[in-house]
């Protein structure tokens with residue numbers, strides 16, 4: 001018999017929000033952090049998390065079935081523990097924690113995605129700025145805990161990609177790098193940490209300065225990284241051999257994207273390199289589902305902002321005067337689109 005057409009994929013995706021909410025709630029409750037390197041019965045873990053007994057077995061065993069917890073044994077005496085991945089990436093006490101992005105997904109993005117339909121009908125944002133005319137970053141950053149949450153989220157989503165870029169890209173021909181929209185200075189910290197000859201500058205809005213200085217001091221790199229505050233919609237960029245932008249271009253409409261590309265071109269020397277690290281969509285727009293959904297997410301957050309393909313990027317870069325380009329795959333859906341002056 002030929003393999004029958006079946007609806008499993010439809011159900012799996014249609015109920016994807018169940019899986020998502022189980023994982024996001026476990027992060028919200030700091031389950032993986034409180035479990036740490038220990039083995040615990042469900043009863044103990046439930047008490048530590050202050051959960052009602054009704055849900056604990058269903059919740060913990062769902063996490064086992066989804067592959068986010070291990071369980072030795074069956075029944076009430078069984079012992080739950082973190083898997084290799086959750087122990088490494090979702091235990092907040094470890095520097096490898098990436099849960100910041102999931103904290104923000106749970107707290108903000110989950111409810112905004114409920115309004116994907118209105119976003120598609122109107123082309124308008126569905127987040128905190130839905131009922132105001134203010135720019136997204138102004139509103140997002142009005143509230144300090146929300147600014148800190150956003151900064152933590154960016155670290156979580158970007159760390160693996162920045163590490164891959166720092167390893168794959170050949171820095172030997174260059175001396176300086178400026179990371180534009182550098183948030184907590186993560187890319188500069190990783191590059192400075194791995195390439196002793198590189199002078200790194202991280203550039204972001206003034207409101208971010210105290211936060212970036214704190215993160216850089218924590219990494220012990222205060223004497224290696226320049227912190228420059230400014231507004232890339234108004235100011236020129238600091239000059240450097242390499243200009244990087246991680247998840248910046250997708251935050252803006254076409255006109256502002258082109259403005260940022262021009263700014264990068266102006267800040268680079270001859271043979272300078274412009275690197276954009278994002279969920280670059282495949283040119284045929286068929287396979288990078290995460291990149292395509294990130295673009296829908298930009299609709300929800302900003303309205304007219306959007307993600308793009310390597311071919312789109314190259315078209316805009318040629319207009320600015322760049323000579324050649326390549327796409328370097330990093331991790332999962334993320335790549336570096338690289339243009340050479």
Ligand SMILES: C[S@@+](CC[C@H](N)C(=O)[O-])C[C@H]1O[C@@H](n2cnc3c(N)ncnc32)[C@H](O)[C@@H]1O
Nearest residue numbers: 154158181182183204205230231232233246247
């Ligand atoms: C989506 S985050 C990306 C952070 C980081 N590059 C990463 O990939 O993890 C966008 C960054 O751009 C910064 N930003 C937004 N508007 C800006 C402006 N007008 N001038 C300078 N930085 C800006 C934000 O503060 C934020 O850190």
